[in-house]
Amino acid sequence: MPILEEYTYVFAIGTFFALLEAYNNGANDVANAWATSVSSRSVTYRQAMLLCLIFEMTGALAVGARTASTIKNGIIPISAFENNAGVQLLAFTCASAGAATWVMWCTRHNAHVSSTYSLVSSIAGVGVATVGAKGVQWGWNKGQGLGAIFSGLAMAPLIAGGFGAAIFMLIKLVVHLRTNPVPWAVWTSPFFFLIAGTICTLSIVYKGSPKLGLNNKPGWYIASVSLGTGFGLFLLAALFFVPYVHGKVVKKDYTLKLYHVFLGPLLFKRPAPADAEFAKVPDYAVIHHAGEDEDDSSSDKSVTKVHSDDELAEKNAIKGDAITPTPVPVHNGAKTLAEEENAVPVNAQAVYQAQLRRALERHHADLRKTRGPIGWAMRTLHNNPPGAGSVYERHNMKALLRRLPAYPVVACFYGLYYDIHKSQVGVMGTPEGRRMDRVYAHATKYPNEVEYLYSFVQIITACTASFAHGANDVGNAVGVWAAMYAAWSTSTATAAKAEVPLWQIAVTALTICIGFITYGYNIMKVMGNKITYHSPSRGSSMEMGAAITILIFSQYKLPVSTSMCITGATVGVGLCNGTPKAVNWQRVGLLFFSWVMTIPIAGLIGGITMGLFLNAPHF
Template structure:
């Protein structure tokens, strides 16, 4: 069968892989960029350029290149080792199911999780195609737990960061001077985290690995460099002392607007390293099975052209439908200005770094939503639109089952067509 339909499977894998990447761009990346756009720090066009460069760099440099095709040990394909076509149909079904759900959610402006869409879809086909026992249910339990833990961690960090900005800058007697004084410290954290996630995961494509000590040292140096650049940019902002307090706050937001360009890059990079492979993993699995004539390796190398396909799909998704999710994250949950957006984005990037180090399959989406909520809470519960928050939580809960049901339907469809 693989010999007979090999080229058809390859074409389907590329088309559906591209569609899935488009969904990641429209939903996941839009949500990673939403805080920067919503707070007015960057335009949608600039967000697309940043995403194109940094999402791809994150996936290429730090994306854990030997993508585990049998997604994150969620299923055990041993029972179907002599029937590789079942896994091919299953991965095609998973891609189509997850991509359709992402399209629907993006259209409604729901920031759902790509990671969980694809996991739900893979579980769905595994239950009917291989058997209930083929699913690693304890792993699914950990993922469900991460739905609660990751937004909480992101939200708590964002709340602490926002309160610190309020205390040291906004509520001080000399807010503008304090903003100039402390801004490099905050942006040092951005540079430090961005380089740490890269070094922790290892530059596998370049065959460079660092020890924990070396990683920290290099990250500190990179953080200092970024802080010096920001210091230089801020010093070019002219400010007369006599200006009113309102003008001072406007200038402070300008300073944080400059810093948010750096956090947007950090967030796109962290997202690229964490989530892009989730979307294109099944595509890599199909390509690997077809090219090897039916061999099911637990790991398969991720060819550069597959990463490029993912990168192209992501940019297309962000530029065509990404604005809807950007609106939800950037303005509907709570009103964002650069100081708040900066806190949310830095907290989200930090949480992704911590999670990628522990290997828990978290969702960047849920972390970002949690972080935006944390920033809103720093101004009091009234600053949050609880109706929007409720809708988002509901969309998270139904993502796994919807992905699973759609995948089951498509699995039987593909089996019917090719058998």
């Protein structure tokens, strides 16, 4: 079939917005999925990036195409386009534009929304603008209509919360509540390898990738392969992982290196150092949102200390000088001088904003000390600030020319060096800080040796969650992109069963990973430890509960929000502390509000865009 040449520019624009939507998906949903691991300090941000790249790509290429047909054809029936390829191409271009615009704005302002529901809502709005409300599949539509998709708004968090709570309660009863929990944690750890291996294999084999010829296998084959892989990992963990963590946690052998894991059972005979009893494991019972304001700890020593406008604003606000005080009249000595000073109003909002900006400046000061491209770029921006006057002033134009080469470098590398723990320093004493102190007070802190062991387990569960995300969410962006490509390349409205090219799945998955690496810190810095207290044992339960839920929905071709699943699992695990006060319900309420508001806003953006272009005057 001939290419729809007159719509090539539309396809180019649609491709840009489809990939931008995938980029936002990585910056939003993937960042949320890895926030528990990074905030629990089980992995560093850079380690999370590498693991994300591997498992997102694997999940997308193995089972990712299954949800594409639902996004592509389950909401707007193919007959609605009346075989007009141009209209179909324009429709999915506007849908991608609406979803990408909304999610990008929310991510930039640290607002956590669902990229899945943004795209679904935008497609629904486009459908209304194209064929009217009656032409949109509002009902169940054999599990592919909006009714089936939006049912996940309530079902997915509840199911994920149930799975997460069940897994954590199992850990709590078997390990945490024991008199000596460390040995119990060591010997039961292979069980989590069994779960992770079985779930990942099941997602590939059971209704899995047609490319591998696994989608039509009998039930006994599916069960034997899935359980066989799971028990294989269980055996490997028992032979190699258990002796390694036994030496690290029980014997406290701090001389063990990661490559010693291949010694297996021989590590049981390895003698511990004489001073092993003094060895310490990382402290996981820390408050990540708090911190001291150390003015000189991260400032450039080569630069003379000059108070910034933010610092002066903060100090003036604290003194009561941020706003002009109204003179307090003296009534015959009725008020003392101290009483008059205390009566001066304080601009609390100015204090709060200055506090956050100073914390960010300390982080930037650390980046300026680093070597490599990011250090050079941050120093360039710092040493060439814009001066007074408009942008067209000569000195401002010179500064802009010097700063221009640094901007793309910062855009590419800033996320690689971002420290979400430092980004939360500086909010001590704020309303949010005090609220989280109350939430953390209701969470039991377990021994660091046990949490250290589960930090290894959490890596497995995080990788499983990333695999599940790649299997599910890659279908969102690739579904509409595949529809655009089919309409453009064949000049006909794409068929309901059109195959999604593997190269499009790969490109979309890679774009999702790039979004997480370069922009995910915006969501991760506000989602880590903002709902309940996190630790490796809790985080592994949250991630596994979310992963199981996502894979279940994916196998039945139901796009579901990764954000909703991990949030539901987080709340479920938080409630296992025994009191509702261990959950920050204000944050949960804000999240739910943002999910609900996404539906009309994304739908309106997509629908209005489609209506304008579809009905624009032409000749």
